[in-house]
Amino acid sequence: QVQLVESGGGLVQAGGSLRLSCAASGSIFSINAMGWYRRAPGKQRELVATISSRGSTTYADSVKGRFTISRDNAKNTVYMQMSSLKAEDTAVYYCNALLRNGSWYWGQGTQVTVSS
16 A cells, blocks of 8 residues: 655645645555646636656646646655646646556645635
8 A cells, every 4th residue: 555645735825836845655665657636616626737756747738837846766756846726727736546456546635725
């Protein structure tokens, strides 16, 4: 099993920045990729960014050029630097880990609120 703990959410003005962190513990050697998802009020959960075990990244079109996902393997932590935040980025952000056996694990979520 893998445990994921997110942190770094909060309230920020439009145009501002936040950095989310996701600390992984447990069977971290079995993690293949990690990512961030978000769910805005009244909307479905959407993929924001992913990073593979080799460091390859993908981004949703809506955040390209504004968000950067990275990982620190020594700390078993994935980060997402969010800049030029917009009101539409307001959501609960969830960290996700995909294991090599196909299992998924989720964090508890962290609220990001962008005021316009």
